[in-house]
Amino acid sequence: MSDAIVERDRALFGPLSETGRGFYLTVGVLGLAILWGAIAYAVQWSEGLGVTGLHQPVSWGFYVTNFVFFIGISHAGTLISAILRLSKAEWRRPITRMAEVITVMVLFIGAGQILVDLGRPDRMMNVIQYGRYQSPLLWDATSISAYLTASTFYLYLPLIPDIAILRDHLGKRRWLYAVLALGWRGTERQWKILNRAIAIMAVLVIPIAVSVHTVVSFVFSMTIQPMWHSTIFGPYFVAGAIFSGIAAIIVAMGIIRRIYRLQSYLKPIHFRYLGQLLLVMTLLWFYLTFAEYLTGYYGNEPEEMKVFWSKFTGPFWPFFWAMVVANFVIPMVLLVRLRHHAVGKTVVASAFVVVGMWLERFIIVVPTLSNPRLPFPEGQYWPTWIEWGELAASFGVFILFYVLFVKLFPIISIWEIQEGRDVGLKEVEERLLTYLPDGAADAAMPEREKVLT
Amino acid sequence: MALWGMVIDLDRCTGCQACVMACKAENNVPAVGPKEAARGRIISWMHVLREESEERTRFLPRPCLQCDDPPCTKVCPVYATYRNPEGIVAQIHARCIGCRFCMAACPYNAKYFNWLRYQKEGPGQNPDVSVRPKGVVEKCTFCHHRLQKARERARAEGRDLVAGDYVTACAEACPTRAITFGDLLDEGSEVARLARSPRAFRLGEELGTRPKVFYLAEMEGHRRV
Amino acid sequence: MNEPESAFDRSVRRTQWVLAGLAVLFVTGIVTWIAHLIRTAWRLGDVLSASIGISLVAIPVFLTLGGVIVYVFVGLLTDRSAR
Numbered sequence: 001m002s003d004a005i006v007e008r009d010r011a012l013f014g015p016l017s018e019t020g021r022g023f024y025l026t027v028g029v030l031g032l033a034i035l036w037g038a039i040a041y042a043v044q045w046s047e048g049l050g051v052t053g054l055h056q057p058v059s060w061g062f063y064v065t066n067f068v069f070f071i072g073i074s075h076a077g078t079l080i081s082a083i084l085r086l087s088k089a090e091w092r093r094p095i096t097r098m099a100e101v102i103t104v105m106v107l108f109i110g111a112g113q114i115l116v117d118l119g120r121p122d123r124m125m126n127v128i129q130y131g132r133y134q135s136p137l138l139w140d141a142t143s144i145s146a147y148l149t150a151s152t153f154y155l156y157l158p159l160i161p162d163i164a165i166l167r168d169h170l171g172k173r174r175w176l177y178a179v180l181a182l183g184w185r186g187t188e189r190q191w192k193i194l195n196r197a198i199a200i201m202a203v204l205v206i207p208i209a210v211s212v213h214t215v216v217s218f219v220f221s222m223t224i225q226p227m228w229h230s231t232i233f234g235p236y237f238v239a240g241a242i243f244s245g246i247a248a249i250i251v252a253m254g255i256i257r258r259i260y261r262l263q264s265y266l267k268p269i270h271f272r273y274l275g276q277l278l279l280v281m282t283l284l285w286f287y288l289t290f291a292e293y294l295t296g297y298y299g300n301e302p303e304e305m306k307v308f309w310s311k312f313t314g315p316f317w318p319f320f321w322a323m324v325v326a327n328f329v330i331p332m333v334l335l336v337r338l339r340h341h342a343v344g345k346t347v348v349a350s351a352f353v354v355v356g357m358w359l360e361r362f363i364i365v366v367p368t369l370s371n372p373r374l375p376f377p378e379g380q381y382w383p384t385w386i387e388w389g390e391l392a393a394s395f396g397v398f399i400l401f402y403v404l405f406v407k408l409f410p411i412i413s414i415w416e417i418q419e420g421r422d423v424g425l426k427e428v429e430e431r432l433l434t435y436l437p438d439g440a441a442d443a444a445m446p447e448r449e450k451v452l453t
Numbered sequence: 454m455a456l457w458g459m460v461i462d463l464d465r466c467t468g469c470q471a472c473v474m475a476c477k478a479e480n481n482v483p484a485v486g487p488k489e490a491a492r493g494r495i496i497s498w499m500h501v502l503r504e505e506s507e508e509r510t511r512f513l514p515r516p517c518l519q520c521d522d523p524p525c526t527k528v529c530p531v532y533a534t535y536r537n538p539e540g541i542v543a544q545i546h547a548r549c550i551g552c553r554f555c556m557a558a559c560p561y562n563a564k565y566f567n568w569l570r571y572q573k574e575g576p577g578q579n580p581d582v583s584v585r586p587k588g589v590v591e592k593c594t595f596c597h598h599r600l601q602k603a604r605e606r607a608r609a610e611g612r613d614l615v616a617g618d619y620v621t622a623c624a625e626a627c628p629t630r631a632i633t634f635g636d637l638l639d640e641g642s643e644v645a646r647l648a649r650s651p652r653a654f655r656l657g658e659e660l661g662t663r664p665k666v667f668y669l670a671e672m673e674g675h676r677r678v
Numbered sequence: 679m680n681e682p683e684s685a686f687d688r689s690v691r692r693t694q695w696v697l698a699g700l701a702v703l704f705v706t707g708i709v710t711w712i713a714h715l716i717r718t719a720w721r722l723g724d725v726l727s728a729s730i731g732i733s734l735v736a737i738p739v740f741l742t743l744g745g746v747i748v749y750v751f752v753g754l755l756t757d758r759s760a761r
C-alpha cells in the first residue's frame with residue numbers, strides 16, 4: 001500500500017482497509033432493526049395479513065406506500081449519474097458512485113415491499129407462470145427488472161478499473177477482486193470497450209428509469225378511483241421520484257463525508273450544485289402538486305372532493321400539511337441562499353424532503369381508499385408493529401447493504417477522480433474554448449500561452 | 454349464451470338482511486368474529502347499505518355488481534378474477550396471490566379479503582362452495598355453483614335450461630321479492646323486462662362499468678335518464 | 679502471456695466465464711418469460727394486444743442490455759493486446 005496511486009487518494013482506501021468499532025456498532029443496530037422486521041414477517045407469514053392494520057376499505061397501506069417511496073428513491077442514483085455523465089458535468093466525479101449504489105440497493109428493497117404485501121407470498125410464482133400483461137403490476141415487474149439489470153451493470157462498469165486497483169494494491173480479498181476485475185489491465189482496447197459501454201448504458205438507463213416510475217404511477221392511475229385516475233400521475237411520480245432521490249443522495253453524501261472523513265472530496269460546492277438541483281425539483285414538485293389539486297378542486301366532482309377534503313381538512317390533514325411544509329416550505333427557505341453553510345443546509349433540507357416524500361406517497365395511497373364511492377362502514381387505518389417493523393427493516397437492510405458496499409468497494413470512484421486530475425482539467429479548458437466565438441478563441445490562445453510560460 | 458343479471462327493487466326492500474344471511478349460508482361466507490369486525494374486516498358478499506337523506510332512509514343491497522366491463526379483472530396480474538363468457542365475474546381462489554389490486558380497482562367495494570384464516574372446513578357448510586384459505590380475495594359470484602348444478606340437472610333430464618332453473622340464494626330468500634334474477638338476453642324474462650323499466654338505474658353508470666345488477670326506484674330512474 | 683497459469687488464475691478465469699454465462703442466462707430467461715406470457719394470453723383468449731405491445735418494447739430493451747453485457751465481458755476477458 002505505498003504506490004503513488006494509493007498515496008494520492010489515501011482517504012478513499014480508508015474504509016476498505018480498516019474496520020473500526022463504529023462499523024460493528026452500526027451493523028449491530030441495523031441487525032436489530034432487521035431482526036424486528038424478520039420476526040414481524042414470520043408472524044405475518046403464519047397468521048396472514050390480518051396482523052397488519054389493513055382492513056376494508058383501506059386494503060393498501062404502509063407496504064404499498066413504501067413500495068412507491070423506495071422505488072422513488074432509487075431514481076436518483078442512476079438517473080442523475082447518467083444525466084451528469086452525458087452532460088459532462090465535471091463535478092459529478094465523486095458523486096456518481098454513491099448515487100448509483102443507492103439505486104441498486106433500494107430497488108431490491110422496493111421490489112421486496114410487493115412481496116411483503118402479498119396475501120399469498122407462497123404463490124408468488126403464479127406471476128411468472130400465469131402473469132398477464134393487462135395488469136399494471138406486470139408492467140412494474142418488467143420495468144423494474146430492466147432497471148435493476150441496467151443499473152446494476154451501470155454501477156459495475158465504472159467499478160471495473162477500481163476493482164483492478166484494489167486487486168493489485170489492497171492485498172485483501174484478492175480472489176474476489178480478481179474475478180470481478182475481469183482481467184482488467186488498462187490496455188487501450190479495454191478502455192475503449194469500457195468507455196463505449198458506459199456511454200451506451202448512460203443513454204439506455206434514462207428512458208428505463210423514467211419508465212419505471214411512470215408504470216408505478218399507473219398502478220394507481222389506471223384504476224378509476226377518485227384522485228388516482230389522473231393523467232398527470234406519470235410525470236408527477238417521476239418528478240417526485242427524482243426529487244426524493246436527489247434528497248437521498250445528499251443525505252448519504254453528508255453522512256459518508258462525515259464518517260469517512262472525505263471532506264476534501266465532497267466539498268461544499270458539490271452540495272451547493274446538488275442543492276440547486278433540489279431547489280429546482282422542489283419548485284417542479286410544487287407546480288405539479290398545485291396543478292393536480294387545483295384541477296380536482298375546480299372540477300368539484302363530489303367523489304373527488306370527498307378525497308380532496310379528507311386530505312386538506314379531514315382526518316389526513318396532519319399528513320398533508322406536514323408534507324407541504326417538508327417538501328416545499330423548508331427546502332425553499334433553506335435552499336434559496338447557499339453561499340454559506342451549504343453542506344448543513346442542503347443536508348437538513350434533504351432530510352425533510354425524504355420524510356415529506358414518504359408522506360406524499362402515503363397521502364396518495366390511503367385517502368383515496370378510505371373514501372369509497374358507496375357509503376361504506378369506515379375504519380381508520382393505523383399500522384401495527386408489524387408494519388413498523390417492515391419499515392424499520394427496510395431501512396435497516398438498505399443501510400446495511402450500503403455499509404457493506406463501502407467496506408468492499410471504493411465509494412468514490414478512484415480512477416474517475418484521477419482522470420479528472422489528469423485529463424479532465426485539460427479537456428474542460430479545450431471544451432470551453434470551443435464554446436467561445438472563433439475569434440475570441442484564437443485571441444485567447446496566445447494570451448494563455450504567455451501566461452503559462 | 455346467456456347474460457346473467459339481477460334487478461333489485463329498492464322500493465320494496467325493507468333492509469331485513471334476509472339476503473345477507475342466505476348468502477352467508479349458501480356461500481360459506483365466514484363470520485369473522487367481533488374483534489375482527491371491529492377492525493373493519495367483516496366479509497359480506499351481499500351488503501345492505503343505508504342511504505340517509507332528509508326525506509327518507511333507503512336500503513341498498515349491494516352484491517358484486519357483475520360489471521360487464523369490470524375494472525377489477527383488468528388489473529389482476531394472474532387471471533385469478535375474470536369475466537366468464539356468460540358475464541359472471543369469477544374468482545379463482547386457488548390462483549389468487551392476494552395482491553388486493555382488484556379490491557383497489559373495484560369502484561363498489563364488492564371484494565373482500567381473507568385477512569386471516571377465518572374458517573376451516575367443517576360440518577354445516579355448503580359442500581358445493583369451497584372454503585377460502587387466508588390471503589385471498591372473495592366476492593359474490595351470482596351463486597355460480599347453482600348454475601353448474603342447474604345445467605347438470607337439465608342435461609340429465611334431457612332438456613334445455615329454462616327460466617327459474619337457476620336463481621341466486623339472495624333472490625330466493627327475499628321476503629318482499631325485491632330481487633329478481635335471470636337472463637338479461639332473454640327478451641321475455643322478468644329480469645330483462647324490469648331492467649328496461651323507466652324506474653331502472655345502475656350504480657355509477659357514469660363509470661362505464663356497465664353493471665349487470667340493476668336497481669329500481671321511483672325517483673331515481675327518472676332523474677338519471 | 680506465456681507463463682503457465684496458476685491454479686488461482688484458472689479458478690478466477692473460470693468464475694469470470696461462469697458469471698458471463700449467468701448474465702446471458704438471466705437475459706434470455708426474461709425474454710423467454712415475456713414470450714411465454716404472450717403465449718398464455720393467446721391460449722386463454724386474454725388481452726393479447728397488451729402482451730404484444732409491451733413485449734415489442736421490453737424484448738428489444740432486454741436484448742440490448744444483454745448485448746452490452748456480452749460485449750463488455752467478452753471484450754475484456756479475451757483482450758490479449760499489450761498495454
Ligand code: SF4
Pocket residue numbers: 516517518519520523524525526542558559560561562563564592662
Ligand atoms: S362490482 Fe366490483 S368486483 Fe364486481 S365486477 Fe364490478 S368491479 Fe368487479
Ligand code: SF4
Pocket residue numbers: 528529530531532533534548549550551552553554555556589590
Ligand atoms: S387479489 Fe387476487 S384476484 Fe385480486 S388482483 Fe390480486 S391476484 Fe387477482
